[in-house]
Amino acid sequence: MSRYLNLADTLGRRIEQGLYAAGSRLPSVRDLSAEYGVSLTTVQQAYRWLEMSGLLEARPRSGWYVPMTRSASALPRMGKPTLRPIDVSEWGQIQDLLDLEREEQPVQLGRGMPDVESPSLRPLQAALAREGRHAGIASLHYSDMQGVPALREQLSRLALDAGYQAAPDSLIVTSGCQEALSCAVRALCAPGDIVAIASPSYHGMMQILKETDVQAFEIPSDPVQGISLEALELALDRWPVKAILVIPNASNPLGYTMPEHRKRGLIRLAQRFDVPIIEDDIYGDLVYGWPRPHALKALDEDGRVLLCSSFSKTLAPGLRVGWIAPGRYFDKVLRMKYTGSGPTAPLPQIAVAEFLQKGHYPAHLRRMRRQYQRQRDVMTEWVRRAFPEGTRISHPQGGFTLWIELPESFDTHALDPMLRKNGILIAHGDIFSAAGKYRNCMRLSHAAVFTPRTEWAIRAMGAAIGELLDAPLSGPRHAETQTSAS
Amino acid sequence: MSRYLNLADTLGRRIEQGLYAAGSRLPSVRDLSAEYGVSLTTVQQAYRWLEMSGLLEARPRSGWYVPMTRSASALPRMGKPTLRPIDVSEWGQIQDLLDLEREEQPVQLGRGMPDVESPSLRPLQAALAREGRHAGIASLHYSDMQGVPALREQLSRLALDAGYQAAPDSLIVTSGCQEALSCAVRALCAPGDIVAIASPSYHGMMQILKETDVQAFEIPSDPVQGISLEALELALDRWPVKAILVIPNASNPLGYTMPEHRKRGLIRLAQRFDVPIIEDDIYGDLVYGWPRPHALKALDEDGRVLLCSSFSKTLAPGLRVGWIAPGRYFDKVLRMKYTGSGPTAPLPQIAVAEFLQKGHYPAHLRRMRRQYQRQRDVMTEWVRRAFPEGTRISHPQGGFTLWIELPESFDTHALDPMLRKNGILIAHGDIFSAAGKYRNCMRLSHAAVFTPRTEWAIRAMGAAIGELLDAPLSGPRHAETQTSAS
Ligand SMILES: Cc1ncc(COP(=O)(O)O)c(C=O)c1O
Numbered sequence: 001m002s003r004y005l006n007l008a009d010t011l012g013r014r015i016e017q018g019l020y021a022a023g024s025r026l027p028s029v030r031d032l033s034a035e036y037g038v039s040l041t042t043v044q045q046a047y048r049w050l051e052m053s054g055l056l057e058a059r060p061r062s063g064w065y066v067p068m069t070r071s072a073s074a075l076p077r078m079g080k081p082t083l084r085p086i087d088v089s090e091w092g093q094i095q096d097l098l099d100l101e102r103e104e105q106p107v108q109l110g111r112g113m114p115d116v117e118s119p120s121l122r123p124l125q126a127a128l129a130r131e132g133r134h135a136g137i138a139s140l141h142y143s144d145m146q147g148v149p150a151l152r153e154q155l156s157r158l159a160l161d162a163g164y165q166a167a168p169d170s171l172i173v174t175s176g177c178q179e180a181l182s183c184a185v186r187a188l189c190a191p192g193d194i195v196a197i198a199s200p201s202y203h204g205m206m207q208i209l210k211e212t213d214v215q216a217f218e219i220p221s222d223p224v225q226g227i228s229l230e231a232l233e234l235a236l237d238r239w240p241v242k243a244i245l246v247i248p249n250a251s252n253p254l255g256y257t258m259p260e261h262r263k264r265g266l267i268r269l270a271q272r273f274d275v276p277i278i279e280d281d282i283y284g285d286l287v288y289g290w291p292r293p294h295a296l297k298a299l300d301e302d303g304r305v306l307l308c309s310s311f312s313k314t315l316a317p318g319l320r321v322g323w324i325a326p327g328r329y330f331d332k333v334l335r336m337k338y339t340g341s342g343p344t345a346p347l348p349q350i351a352v353a354e355f356l357q358k359g360h361y362p363a364h365l366r367r368m369r370r371q372y373q374r375q376r377d378v379m380t381e382w383v384r385r386a387f388p389e390g391t392r393i394s395h396p397q398g399g400f401t402l403w404i405e406l407p408e409s410f411d412t413h414a415l416d417p418m419l420r421k422n423g424i425l426i427a428h429g430d431i432f433s434a435a436g437k438y439r440n441c442m443r444l445s446h447a448a449v450f451t452p453r454t455e456w457a458i459r460a461m462g463a464a465i466g467e468l469l470d471a472p473l474s475g476p477r478h479a480e481t482q483t484s485a486s
Numbered sequence: 487m488s489r490y491l492n493l494a495d496t497l498g499r500r501i502e503q504g505l506y507a508a509g510s511r512l513p514s515v516r517d518l519s520a521e522y523g524v525s526l527t528t529v530q531q532a533y534r535w536l537e538m539s540g541l542l543e544a545r546p547r548s549g550w551y552v553p554m555t556r557s558a559s560a561l562p563r564m565g566k567p568t569l570r571p572i573d574v575s576e577w578g579q580i581q582d583l584l585d586l587e588r589e590e591q592p593v594q595l596g597r598g599m600p601d602v603e604s605p606s607l608r609p610l611q612a613a614l615a616r617e618g619r620h621a622g623i624a625s626l627h628y629s630d631m632q633g634v635p636a637l638r639e640q641l642s643r644l645a646l647d648a649g650y651q652a653a654p655d656s657l658i659v660t661s662g663c664q665e666a667l668s669c670a671v672r673a674l675c676a677p678g679d680i681v682a683i684a685s686p687s688y689h690g691m692m693q694i695l696k697e698t699d700v701q702a703f704e705i706p707s708d709p710v711q712g713i714s715l716e717a718l719e720l721a722l723d724r725w726p727v728k729a730i731l732v733i734p735n736a737s738n739p740l741g742y743t744m745p746e747h748r749k750r751g752l753i754r755l756a757q758r759f760d761v762p763i764i765e766d767d768i769y770g771d772l773v774y775g776w777p778r779p780h781a782l783k784a785l786d787e788d789g790r791v792l793l794c795s796s797f798s799k800t801l802a803p804g805l806r807v808g809w810i811a812p813g814r815y816f817d818k819v820l821r822m823k824y825t826g827s828g829p830t831a832p833l834p835q836i837a838v839a840e841f842l843q844k845g846h847y848p849a850h851l852r853r854m855r856r857q858y859q860r861q862r863d864v865m866t867e868w869v870r871r872a873f874p875e876g877t878r879i880s881h882p883q884g885g886f887t888l889w890i891e892l893p894e895s896f897d898t899h900a901l902d903p904m905l906r907k908n909g910i911l912i913a914h915g916d917i918f919s920a921a922g923k924y925r926n927c928m929r930l931s932h933a934a935v936f937t938p939r940t941e942w943a944i945r946a947m948g949a950a951i952g953e954l955l956d957a958p959l960s961g962p963r964h965a966e967t968q969t970s971a972s
């Protein structure tokens with residue numbers, strides 16, 4: 001990481017911890033440069049980065065100050081409870097999302113794609129090359145149906161970090177988390193069955209329900225606490241729910257990590273109504289805080305949690321290496337895996353196992369978490385400045401997506417012509433709902449290292465939304481005034 | 487290929503074409519060595535190979551002769567028609583088959599696994615290494631949902647060899663043929679629906695039907711002509727069949743390639759009853775004869791054939807690169823693929839595309855087809871000598887599996903203790919049937935280069951079967967007499 005980002009991280013943490021009080025002046029560039037033994041330019045760059053993140057403001061001819069009132073944007077609101085399970089709505093939009101991918105050089109804010117250009121991934125590339133070169137029986141053969149044993153050994157160790165125990169033989173490697181989720185749903189549900197699902201939730205889950213003809217009972221989720229246990233209890237009480245589908249850690253798209261006591265409450269509910277839980281922990285290793293929060297499965301006493309995950313967000317999605325710890329549903333899930341696609345390709349499994357075994361994973365995660373957290377702050381600030389008043393922004397605890405809520409009357413699909421014209425890709429809110437709710441919301445990814453086009457895209461969207469809302473203009477040139485007003 | 491195998495191939499073909507009449511003596515080793523400019527040892531090795539394949543016999547102090555009556559074994563019988571669709575039977579055995587895999591150094595005759603140690607695969611390994619080394623965006627990113635475009639270009643060319651046209655954009659890359667089949671079945675059928683399936687058929691298909699709660703209507707198949715059109719017509723006439731599932735080229739396990747006029751008949755039936763056909767063409771490129779037989783899809787006029795295939799038999803199963811040409815069911819199949827496992831891993835796709843694009847595929851296929859055909863002959867002869875009278879053996883037209891039918895009273899599962907003890911893996915006949923028929927049959931793979939243990943395993947099985955049948959003993963020491971008697 002470059003020097004100035006390091007310094008910005010340190011100072012940023014101090015400001016957030018209140019070591020520099022609101023309204024106070026920070027050391028001069030010269031003093032700080034002496035104190036940390038870095039160049040003047042480095043300090044200036046760090047201060048500018050903190051300004052971009054909304055943590056500092058520059059006063060001409062005076063210096064850098066902690067803003068008096070750090071204008072935090074309001075969090076998104078919790079959705080209204082639904083009254084009944086429903087069939088999942090159309091998938092046309094997902095296709096659009098994928099089709100747009102094909103454009104040349106889009107500004108990709110739509111897809112939950114990690115930054116795969118990080119130098120900390122180099123040992124993985126080396127492992128892939130080595131394994132490709134020696135590709136013999138091991139990587140050309142069908143792998144063990146459950147996955148390459150060396151990888152399952154490593155996954156079993158990772159499980160401990162997430163607070164649960166899983167012997168290598170209790171795990172099944174899958175083609176990404178998507179296959180893990182699909183196997184879990186198909187193992188537990190028949191067409192017509194009902195699944196309770198946190199809302200909003202990852203669109204891939206909604207589409208699994210659709211294609212298996214399973215009905216979704218959307219349970220509203222709080223942007224801090226996660227799935228509403230009250231609404232869930234009501235649903236479980238009144239409907240024959242076959243499974244509960246949740247993303248408790250660094251949830252996609254809202255970014256919350258459920259507090260431990262809420263996780264306990266969720267497990268107790270599941271036990272009381274004797275319902276299995278499908279837990280998606282794909283972002284668990286990308287929670288910014290330390291220690292890593294436990295998986296729901298850590299609280300599981302009777303094998304009712306099916307934990308699904310993959311390396312698609314932590315390493316690279318193209319590996320298609322995921323896994324499932326299916327608890328007591330092992331046999332059925334393995335059958336689904338076997339009939340669905342046979343064993344998973346061994347080559348990437350072997351390479352990932354090597355990367356983990358050689359100890360490259362923790363340093364890589366540290367690096368990525370810092371990058372994603374830093375960029376969360378910067379993108380939040382950009383949105384706060386560029387988007388109209390009344391915009392609500394999530395404050396994710398991990399991962400790399402922001403959830404933006406616009407005034408209720410706004411339809412993000414009204415932006416489509418502008419987005420297409422400018423090659424900007426976003427994820428519209430309604431794909432995260434079975435019922436097509438959240439049309440006034442969007443999810444923006446802040447994974448890839450920002451370029452000037454990233455900021456430009458946010459400003460351009462802000463301006464377009466402002467115009468469409470027929471509200472006070474909030475284009476780039478007005479960012480300053482806009483900021484002080486919001 | 488070694489010199490003696492080349493010579494054996496040439497002579498073998500002449501014998502089969504009748505250029506050397508039955509009972510006639512072949513040139514002396516010395517003469518042949520002079521004629522072909524090869525060493526005496528080479529000729530001797532070639533003659534011995536032909537003897538092993540049953541094409542020559544040695545007469546002490548006289549020379550090598552074409553046997554008077556080449557005792558062809560009878561072909562397996564066509565199964566009895568079934569009266570109704572049924573639920574597919576248990577999968578416990580499949581698990582056994584996979585578990586046994588884990589043994590050290592088994593004699594693997596059970597799995598449909600190609601020989602991945604062929605030197606003609608080396609360019610593929612090089613491509614994998616190169617791609618691993620440069621693994622950047624392209625191979626770490628999610629690939630295009632339909633699969634890497636460069637691969638689909640190549641697949642579109644291969645389609646022409648199989649007689650059908652498929653634009654790259656009409657194809658979907660899958661994780662092996664298994665995922666292609668699974669997507670096809672799930673796209674066409676709901677639980678409780680009925681599928682007509684050639685019987686016996688690949689066990690993975692039976693298990694897909696089981697896990698999707700689709701009923702199987704088994705249609706008996708002739709070991710030369712393939713699926714019985716008469717029985718199929720009856721089934722279509724009386725039951726609401728949602729799809730027809732067939733392996734028309736080098737079928738697994740029977741090895742037939744349906745004659746062109748039967749293929750036409752099948753298409754006509756499907757049109758008349760307006761039913762889609764799921765065609766598994768995974769062994770199509772491994773048909774021994776020339777030209778390669780057309781896929782059923784070549785005769786398809788209205789997009790009702792969903793062709794499924796992969797490189798698992800032609801290159802290596804560990805690549806997990808398959809594809810589907812889903813005709814008019816494209817949208818639905820793509821959705822199944824997306825929800826089931828997301829896009830397929832790009833790295834192996836890119837490597838395969840390179841292997842194809844550089845023109846390595848035809849030479850590799852030529853080599854493998856010869857190896858598999860040669861070994862078919864040798865294994866057939868071993869079985870003929872070692873197994874009891876009344877044994878029927880398929881005469882496959884491609885691929886690398888033999889189907890062996892024992893007397894009706896025999897249960898191949900009675901062999902299990904002996905197989906376990908000796909580390910011999912076979913595929914029991916009943917996994918190829920939804921109803922658990924064919925318990926008196928087994929499928930033996932002859933892909934991997936034979937070792938002395940291969941022949942030993944066949945003899946040991948033959949002896950054990952003989953004992954179990956309480957029939958005249960047919961152990962190794964009696965092979966000679968047994969042969970002349972059968
Ligand atoms: C919450 C969540 N689960 C699952 C997936 C699918 O992951 P994979 O690419 O490993 O199939 C994603 C990817 O976007 C996701 O965000």
Ligand SMILES: Cc1ncc(COP(=O)(O)O)c(C=O)c1O
Binds near residue numbers: 733
């Ligand atoms: C006829 C047939 N179809 C499909 C498959 C599965 O192939 P893949 O390994 O490509 O999923 C096999 C493998 O045994 C097979 O024999």
